[in-house]
Amino acid sequence: MKKSILIFYFLLLYALLEMFWWGSVVIDLQPQKMGMIMGEGSIFIFLLCVGAYFIHASIKKEDRLKEQQQNFLMSVTHELKSPLAAIKLSLQTIIKRDLEKAMQTSLLNNSLKDIERLDDLVENMLLATKIESRTYSFPKEEFDFSEMVTKITDRLQVHSCGNQQLINTKIKKGIKVMGDKFALSSVVTNLVENAVKYSGPCAEIAVELCQNDGKPFLTVSDKGPGIPEGEKMLIFDKFYRVGDENVRKSKGTGLGLFIVKEVLQNHDADISVKDNVPQGAIFEVTFN
Structure with missing residues:
Protein backbone atom coordinates (compact mmCIF):
# COMPACT_ATOMS: atom_id res chain seq x y z
CA MET A 1 0.00 0.00 0.00
CA SER A 137 -34.13 -12.03 7.42
CA PHE A 138 -34.44 -11.41 11.20
CA PRO A 139 -37.55 -13.57 11.85
CA LYS A 140 -39.51 -11.97 14.69
CA GLU A 141 -41.63 -13.48 17.44
CA GLU A 142 -42.70 -12.40 20.92
CA PHE A 143 -40.59 -13.91 23.69
CA ASP A 144 -39.60 -13.34 27.32
CA PHE A 145 -36.58 -11.02 27.14
CA SER A 146 -36.13 -11.10 30.93
CA GLU A 147 -35.71 -14.87 30.85
CA MET A 148 -33.17 -14.62 28.01
CA VAL A 149 -31.02 -12.01 29.80
CA THR A 150 -31.11 -14.09 33.01
CA LYS A 151 -29.97 -17.25 31.23
CA ILE A 152 -27.14 -15.48 29.41
CA THR A 153 -25.79 -13.73 32.52
CA ASP A 154 -25.95 -17.01 34.47
CA ARG A 155 -23.99 -18.79 31.73
CA LEU A 156 -21.35 -16.06 31.53
CA GLN A 157 -21.02 -15.73 35.29
CA VAL A 158 -17.39 -15.66 36.43
CA HIS A 159 -16.21 -17.05 39.77
CA SER A 160 -12.52 -16.21 39.70
CA CYS A 161 -12.42 -14.56 43.12
CA GLY A 162 -13.50 -17.33 45.43
CA ASN A 163 -17.27 -17.40 45.55
CA GLN A 164 -17.67 -13.73 44.71
CA GLN A 165 -20.29 -13.06 42.08
CA LEU A 166 -18.84 -10.77 39.44
CA ILE A 167 -21.96 -10.16 37.34
CA ASN A 168 -24.58 -8.41 39.44
CA THR A 169 -28.00 -8.47 37.84
CA LYS A 170 -31.15 -6.46 38.39
CA ILE A 171 -33.67 -7.91 35.97
CA LYS A 172 -37.36 -7.13 36.07
CA LYS A 173 -39.36 -10.25 35.31
CA GLY A 174 -41.90 -10.60 32.54
CA ILE A 175 -40.46 -8.08 30.06
CA LYS A 176 -41.39 -9.27 26.58
CA VAL A 177 -39.95 -8.25 23.22
CA MET A 178 -41.10 -8.76 19.64
CA GLY A 179 -37.94 -9.69 17.77
CA ASP A 180 -35.44 -12.24 16.52
CA LYS A 181 -34.65 -14.34 19.58
CA PHE A 182 -31.36 -15.68 18.19
CA ALA A 183 -30.04 -12.28 17.03
CA LEU A 184 -31.01 -10.50 20.26
CA SER A 185 -29.37 -13.23 22.33
CA SER A 186 -26.20 -12.43 20.39
CA VAL A 187 -26.60 -8.75 21.34
CA VAL A 188 -26.86 -9.53 25.06
CA THR A 189 -24.04 -12.09 24.92
CA ASN A 190 -21.66 -9.71 23.15
CA LEU A 191 -22.37 -6.83 25.53
CA VAL A 192 -21.88 -8.94 28.66
CA GLU A 193 -18.81 -10.75 27.28
CA ASN A 194 -17.23 -7.39 26.43
CA ALA A 195 -17.87 -6.16 29.97
CA VAL A 196 -16.24 -9.29 31.42
CA LYS A 197 -13.33 -9.13 28.98
CA TYR A 198 -12.36 -5.51 29.54
CA SER A 199 -12.95 -5.34 33.30
CA GLY A 200 -10.08 -6.17 35.62
CA PRO A 201 -9.94 -9.30 37.80
CA CYS A 202 -12.69 -9.29 40.46
CA ALA A 203 -14.20 -6.10 39.01
CA GLU A 204 -17.95 -5.80 39.35
CA ILE A 205 -20.15 -5.88 36.26
CA ALA A 206 -23.75 -4.73 36.39
CA VAL A 207 -26.56 -5.86 34.08
CA GLU A 208 -29.94 -4.20 34.52
CA LEU A 209 -33.17 -4.73 32.60
CA CYS A 210 -36.22 -2.62 33.29
CA GLN A 211 -38.92 -0.68 31.48
CA ASN A 212 -38.50 2.98 30.57
CA ASP A 213 -41.76 4.66 29.52
CA GLY A 214 -43.18 1.20 28.93
CA LYS A 215 -40.29 0.16 26.66
CA PRO A 216 -37.56 -2.41 27.49
CA PHE A 217 -34.35 -0.73 28.65
CA LEU A 218 -31.11 -2.73 29.08
CA THR A 219 -27.85 -1.44 30.58
CA VAL A 220 -24.50 -3.23 30.86
CA SER A 221 -21.89 -1.48 33.01
CA ASP A 222 -18.24 -2.42 33.49
CA LYS A 223 -15.22 -1.18 35.44
CA GLY A 224 -12.76 -1.45 32.55
CA PRO A 225 -10.44 1.19 31.09
CA GLY A 226 -13.32 3.03 29.45
CA ILE A 227 -13.67 4.28 25.87
CA PRO A 228 -12.12 7.57 24.68
CA GLU A 229 -14.67 10.15 23.55
CA GLY A 230 -13.38 10.15 19.98
CA GLU A 231 -13.85 6.39 19.66
CA LYS A 232 -17.34 6.01 21.12
CA MET A 233 -18.92 5.84 17.66
CA LEU A 234 -16.06 4.03 15.92
CA ILE A 235 -16.35 0.96 18.19
CA PHE A 236 -19.47 -0.13 16.30
CA ASP A 237 -17.57 -0.38 12.99
CA LYS A 238 -16.67 -3.83 11.71
CA PHE A 239 -13.25 -5.06 12.93
CA TYR A 240 -12.65 -1.85 14.94
CA ARG A 241 -11.05 -2.30 18.35
CA VAL A 242 -10.05 0.37 20.87
CA GLY A 243 -6.35 1.02 21.43
CA ASP A 244 -3.10 0.06 19.76
CA GLU A 245 -3.20 -3.41 18.19
CA ASN A 246 0.50 -3.93 18.92
CA VAL A 247 0.17 -3.60 22.70
CA ARG A 248 -3.41 -4.81 23.24
CA LYS A 249 -3.75 -7.72 25.65
CA SER A 250 -7.49 -8.38 25.50
CA LYS A 251 -8.78 -10.94 23.04
CA GLY A 252 -11.48 -10.31 20.47
CA THR A 253 -12.37 -10.18 16.79
CA GLY A 254 -13.90 -6.72 16.44
CA LEU A 255 -17.25 -8.23 15.33
CA GLY A 256 -19.25 -8.11 18.57
CA LEU A 257 -20.32 -4.47 18.64
CA PHE A 258 -20.77 -4.42 14.86
CA ILE A 259 -23.32 -7.22 15.26
CA VAL A 260 -24.94 -5.41 18.22
CA LYS A 261 -25.44 -2.23 16.17
CA GLU A 262 -26.77 -4.02 13.07
CA VAL A 263 -29.19 -6.25 15.01
CA LEU A 264 -30.58 -3.36 17.05
CA GLN A 265 -31.07 -1.24 13.93
CA ASN A 266 -33.21 -4.06 12.52
CA HIS A 267 -35.29 -4.02 15.71
CA ASP A 268 -35.90 -0.27 15.79
CA ALA A 269 -33.73 -0.05 18.90
CA ASP A 270 -30.93 2.34 19.83
CA ILE A 271 -27.63 1.81 21.63
CA SER A 272 -25.47 4.43 23.29
CA VAL A 273 -22.29 4.36 25.34
CA LYS A 274 -21.26 6.68 28.14
CA ASP A 275 -18.59 6.84 30.81
CA ASN A 276 -18.98 4.94 34.05
CA VAL A 277 -17.84 6.53 37.32
CA PRO A 278 -15.08 6.36 38.47
CA GLN A 279 -14.01 4.28 35.45
CA GLY A 280 -15.41 2.01 32.81
CA ALA A 281 -18.24 2.21 30.28
CA ILE A 282 -22.01 1.87 30.31
CA PHE A 283 -23.87 0.54 27.27
CA GLU A 284 -27.57 1.44 27.12
CA VAL A 285 -30.04 -0.29 24.81
CA THR A 286 -33.44 1.32 24.30
CA PHE A 287 -36.26 -0.42 22.43
CA ASN A 288 -38.67 1.93 20.66
Missing part, protein backbone atom coordinates in the same frame (compact mmCIF):
# COMPACT_ATOMS: atom_id res chain seq x y z
CA LYS A 2 2.87 2.40 0.74
CA LYS A 3 4.22 1.71 -2.75
CA SER A 4 0.84 2.69 -4.24
CA ILE A 5 0.84 5.98 -2.32
CA LEU A 6 4.38 6.79 -3.47
CA ILE A 7 3.47 6.12 -7.11
CA PHE A 8 0.34 8.24 -6.74
CA TYR A 9 2.25 11.23 -5.35
CA PHE A 10 4.96 10.84 -7.99
CA LEU A 11 2.33 11.02 -10.75
CA LEU A 12 0.69 14.00 -9.03
CA LEU A 13 4.00 15.84 -8.84
CA TYR A 14 4.73 14.97 -12.48
CA ALA A 15 1.33 16.37 -13.57
CA LEU A 16 1.91 19.61 -11.65
CA LEU A 17 5.40 20.07 -13.11
CA GLU A 18 4.10 19.39 -16.61
CA MET A 19 1.32 21.92 -16.13
CA PHE A 20 3.75 24.64 -14.93
CA TRP A 21 6.11 23.88 -17.78
CA TRP A 22 3.42 24.07 -20.48
CA GLY A 23 1.99 27.16 -18.84
CA SER A 24 5.35 28.93 -18.92
CA VAL A 25 5.85 27.93 -22.58
CA VAL A 26 2.44 29.30 -23.60
CA ILE A 27 2.98 32.54 -21.66
CA ASP A 28 6.36 33.04 -23.38
CA LEU A 29 4.70 32.56 -26.79
CA GLN A 30 1.53 34.55 -26.03
CA PRO A 31 2.11 36.95 -23.08
CA GLN A 32 -1.32 38.57 -23.64
CA LYS A 33 -3.02 35.32 -22.50
CA MET A 34 -1.23 35.26 -19.16
CA GLY A 35 -4.40 36.14 -17.18
CA MET A 36 -6.46 33.44 -18.83
CA ILE A 37 -3.73 30.84 -18.32
CA MET A 38 -3.30 31.78 -14.66
CA GLY A 39 -7.06 31.56 -14.04
CA GLU A 40 -7.50 28.21 -15.76
CA GLY A 41 -4.31 26.92 -14.14
CA SER A 42 -5.61 27.85 -10.69
CA ILE A 43 -8.89 26.02 -11.30
CA PHE A 44 -6.97 22.99 -12.57
CA ILE A 45 -4.71 22.97 -9.50
CA PHE A 46 -7.73 23.29 -7.20
CA LEU A 47 -9.56 20.38 -8.85
CA LEU A 48 -6.35 18.33 -8.89
CA CYS A 49 -5.82 18.90 -5.17
CA VAL A 50 -9.44 18.02 -4.35
CA GLY A 51 -9.16 14.82 -6.38
CA ALA A 52 -5.82 14.01 -4.77
CA TYR A 53 -7.32 14.44 -1.30
CA PHE A 54 -10.17 12.00 -1.97
CA ILE A 55 -7.90 9.47 -3.66
CA HIS A 56 -5.45 9.67 -0.75
CA ALA A 57 -8.30 9.20 1.76
CA SER A 58 -9.55 6.18 -0.21
CA ILE A 59 -6.09 4.59 -0.27
CA LYS A 60 -5.65 5.14 3.47
CA LYS A 61 -9.09 3.66 4.15
CA GLU A 62 -8.20 0.56 2.15
CA ASP A 63 -4.93 0.34 4.07
CA ARG A 64 -6.75 0.48 7.41
CA LEU A 65 -9.29 -2.12 6.27
CA LYS A 66 -6.53 -4.48 5.15
CA GLU A 67 -4.75 -4.06 8.49
CA GLN A 68 -8.01 -4.66 10.41
CA GLN A 69 -8.70 -7.81 8.39
CA GLN A 70 -5.20 -9.13 9.12
CA ASN A 71 -5.68 -8.39 12.83
CA PHE A 72 -9.07 -10.12 12.65
CA LEU A 73 -7.53 -13.29 11.20
CA MET A 74 -4.85 -13.33 13.90
CA SER A 75 -7.45 -12.73 16.62
CA VAL A 76 -9.73 -15.49 15.33
CA THR A 77 -6.80 -17.90 15.19
CA HIS A 78 -5.97 -17.09 18.82
CA GLU A 79 -9.61 -17.27 19.89
CA LEU A 80 -9.94 -20.72 18.32
CA LYS A 81 -6.65 -22.14 19.57
CA SER A 82 -7.06 -21.19 23.25
CA PRO A 83 -10.29 -23.11 24.00
CA LEU A 84 -9.28 -26.00 21.74
CA ALA A 85 -6.01 -26.37 23.64
CA ALA A 86 -7.87 -26.26 26.98
CA ILE A 87 -10.39 -28.89 25.82
CA LYS A 88 -7.60 -31.13 24.53
CA LEU A 89 -5.68 -30.86 27.80
CA SER A 90 -8.76 -31.66 29.89
CA LEU A 91 -9.65 -34.72 27.82
CA GLN A 92 -6.06 -35.98 27.81
CA THR A 93 -5.94 -35.61 31.60
CA ILE A 94 -9.17 -37.60 32.00
CA ILE A 95 -7.91 -40.36 29.69
CA LYS A 96 -4.37 -40.69 31.06
CA ARG A 97 -5.04 -40.32 34.78
CA ASP A 98 -7.24 -42.15 37.23
CA LEU A 99 -9.15 -39.16 38.54
CA GLU A 100 -11.89 -38.97 41.09
CA LYS A 101 -15.42 -38.48 39.82
CA ALA A 102 -15.56 -34.89 41.11
CA MET A 103 -12.35 -33.94 39.28
CA GLN A 104 -13.57 -35.54 36.05
CA THR A 105 -16.84 -33.63 36.32
CA SER A 106 -14.96 -30.36 36.91
CA LEU A 107 -12.75 -30.89 33.85
CA LEU A 108 -15.75 -31.82 31.69
CA ASN A 109 -17.66 -28.74 32.86
CA ASN A 110 -14.68 -26.55 31.97
CA SER A 111 -14.55 -28.21 28.55
CA LEU A 112 -18.24 -27.49 28.02
CA LYS A 113 -17.67 -23.81 28.82
CA ASP A 114 -14.86 -23.70 26.26
CA ILE A 115 -17.13 -25.37 23.70
CA GLU A 116 -19.79 -22.73 24.38
CA ARG A 117 -17.14 -20.06 23.85
CA LEU A 118 -16.23 -21.62 20.49
CA ASP A 119 -19.90 -21.83 19.59
CA ASP A 120 -20.39 -18.13 20.37
CA LEU A 121 -17.38 -17.23 18.21
CA VAL A 122 -18.61 -19.27 15.24
CA GLU A 123 -22.15 -17.90 15.58
CA ASN A 124 -20.76 -14.35 15.66
CA MET A 125 -18.80 -14.86 12.44
CA LEU A 126 -21.75 -16.50 10.67
CA LEU A 127 -24.19 -13.82 11.80
CA ALA A 128 -21.83 -10.99 10.82
CA THR A 129 -21.39 -12.52 7.36
CA LYS A 130 -25.15 -12.94 6.85
CA ILE A 131 -25.87 -9.41 8.06
CA GLU A 132 -23.28 -7.84 5.77
CA SER A 133 -24.46 -9.84 2.74
CA ARG A 134 -28.09 -8.94 3.57
CA THR A 135 -29.12 -12.60 3.52
CA TYR A 136 -30.39 -12.69 7.11
